[in-house]
Every structure is written in C-alpha cells, then in structure tokens.
Amino acid sequence: MNRRVLQRATFVATAAVRQPLRAAPRRRMATFEQRSHDRNQFGLLSPASFGILVLTGVGLYLYFEHKREEIRQKKIEMLKKQNTKFGKAAVGGPFNLITQNGVPFTEQDLLGKWSLVYFGFTNCPDICPDELDKMSTVVDTIDARNGPAVQPIFISCDPARDSNNAIREYLKDFHPRMVGLTGTYENVKATCKAYRVYFSTPPNVKPGDDYIVDHSIYFYLMDPNGEFVDAFGKDRDAAFVIARIEQAVKEHGEGKKNYVEL
CATH class of the missing domain: 1.20.5 (Single alpha-helices involved in coiled-coils or other helix-helix interfaces)
Structure with missing residues (x-):
C-alpha cells in the first residue's frame, strides 16, 4: 500500500x-x-x-x-468684365496663322461670319476630341435650324508637333467645315495671348517627343465683325451653346451690344 x-x-x-x-x-x-x-x-x-x-x-x-x-x-468671368473703350471684352485681335491646307489665315478671315474658335492639340487624349465633337454638334444643329452658318475653327497650341499635315489628318474625324490653324511658335503664342488662352508645354520639346500640353478649355464665339461675344467652358453642353448662339444672333440683328452678358 x-x-x-x-x-x-x-x-x-x-x-x-x-x-x-x-x-x-x-x-x-x-x-x-x-x-x-x-x-x-x-x-x-x-x-x-x-x-x-x-x-x-x-x-x-x-x-x-x-x-x-x-x-x-472665374478667369472667363474676369475676361467678360475687362471691357475696352468700345464696351467689348478684350478677347481676340490680329493673328497670322496657316490653315491645314497651307493657306494663310488671319483675323480678317473671321469677318462676315459667326465663328467658334477652340484651342487644343492633336495629341490630346480625350478632352479635345470631346470638345470638337461638341462643336460639330452645335454647328450641325444650327445648320439644321436654318441659322447662320457658323465657322468651326481649331487652333493648335502645340506647333512643335502639329504640322499642317498632322492637323489635316486629325480634323478628318470632325466637322468637314472645320478650319485647322497652326504656325510658328511665336505666332501661335501671340494668337493665344490675344485670346487670353493659357498653354504650357514642357521645355526643350522636340517633334517626336511624347508630352501633354496644358491649355485653357473654351469655345470662343466671335460675331461677323470679328468681335468676341462669349466663351463656353467644357461644363457647358451643346444645348447651352446652341441657345446662347441663337440669342447672340438675335441680339446682333437687333443691334444690341451686350453680347457678353449671359
């Protein structure tokens, strides 16, 4: 135990x-x-x-x-308030560029017709094509309503890459009446300055380089006298632009001068 x-x-x-x-x-x-x-x-x-x-x-x-x-x-609203002694916003002025077909084109070629002017570049991935499609819709709609023929104009702010041939090929996808303009860097810069357009490219770029151009995104509506009427940002759809152009055409026919007022 x-x-x-x-x-x-x-x-x-x-x-x-x-x-x-x-x-x-x-x-x-x-x-x-x-x-x-x-x-x-x-x-x-x-x-x-x-x-x-x-x-x-x-x-x-x-x-x-x-x-x-x-x-x-805010910048575009400031432009509308920066009036000259004639009461017009200080947008537009003399320029000297070349069309996609190699023909000289100046501010004198805007006279006698309504114009929509857009600044961009052919290598733009999305915004420029969208805006040019919208411009084409605006022009076609006004044509269909028997309004005045509106001249669509595309001005390149990338002259290093956008030659006449490059612009001609690029614009084949858009309105057949669209005029594409380019020129020397100095002439393009002067045109952008006249229209109060901001654009910026990387320094020392070459024609074959791959880069993005930062630029203002507006349509500029010019009347048959070559004077600035209004500007439309990318937030404005085609219907808004059409209505505003029709209003401006009516005011122009009545001799009114308050184009820049919405």
Whole structure:
C-alpha cells in the first residue's frame, strides 16, 4: 500500500512537471502566431481601410478638379468684365496663322461670319476630341435650324508637333467645315495671348517627343465683325451653346451690344 501511494505521488509530481514543459511550446507558438497576426493587421491594410483610402483619394482628386474648374470659370468671368473703350471684352485681335491646307489665315478671315474658335492639340487624349465633337454638334444643329452658318475653327497650341499635315489628318474625324490653324511658335503664342488662352508645354520639346500640353478649355464665339461675344467652358453642353448662339444672333440683328452678358 505504501509503495502504491509512493508511486502515485511520484506519478502526479512527474506529470505536474511535464505538463508545463509540454504547454510551453504551445504558448510560444501561440505568441508567435499572435505577433504575426498583429503584424498583418498593422503592416497591411484591411479591405475596409483600403476602401476608405481609395475613396479619400478619389474625393481629393474630384475636389481639386472642381476647384480648378472654378478658377477657370472665374478667369472667363474676369475676361467678360475687362471691357475696352468700345464696351467689348478684350478677347481676340490680329493673328497670322496657316490653315491645314497651307493657306494663310488671319483675323480678317473671321469677318462676315459667326465663328467658334477652340484651342487644343492633336495629341490630346480625350478632352479635345470631346470638345470638337461638341462643336460639330452645335454647328450641325444650327445648320439644321436654318441659322447662320457658323465657322468651326481649331487652333493648335502645340506647333512643335502639329504640322499642317498632322492637323489635316486629325480634323478628318470632325466637322468637314472645320478650319485647322497652326504656325510658328511665336505666332501661335501671340494668337493665344490675344485670346487670353493659357498653354504650357514642357521645355526643350522636340517633334517626336511624347508630352501633354496644358491649355485653357473654351469655345470662343466671335460675331461677323470679328468681335468676341462669349466663351463656353467644357461644363457647358451643346444645348447651352446652341441657345446662347441663337440669342447672340438675335441680339446682333437687333443691334444690341451686350453680347457678353449671359
């Protein structure tokens, strides 16, 4: 009996010592797994956190694009208030460029017709094609309503790449009546300055280089006297532009001079 009691006590004591030894690796493993989990939690974003980060980025992008458009709209409103002594906004003036067919074209060629003038470049990925499509819609709609023939004009602000041939090929996708203009850098710069158009190209560019031209995005409506009437940003749809042109044509026929007022 005493021997069995002694054996039992010895077994219990031995088991008590072995149990922590067997548990220790499990605790170490659990601790390692917990640390790995913690590192995964803090080292990598969860799907919810990643979604919030993406939404924040998109929100900031849209905010700054909105503010940029606000600045552009304020600039055009300032142009409308910068009147000359004749009461017209100081937009437009003498220029000397070349058409896509190599024919000289100046401000005198605007006389006797209504014109929509747009500044862009043929390598523009999306905005310029969209705006020229909108211009074509405006011109075709006014034609269909038996309004005055509106002359669509595209002026390149990327003379380093936009040769006569490049513009001629580019304009095949747009209105058949559209006139494309280019010229030397100095002549293009002077034309942009006359129309209060901002444009910027990277320094030291070459004809074969791949780059984007930052520029103002407006249609400029000019009356048959070659005078500025109004400007339309990319936020104005074709219906708005058509209505405004028809209003301006009516005012012009009545001899009114308040063209720049919306």
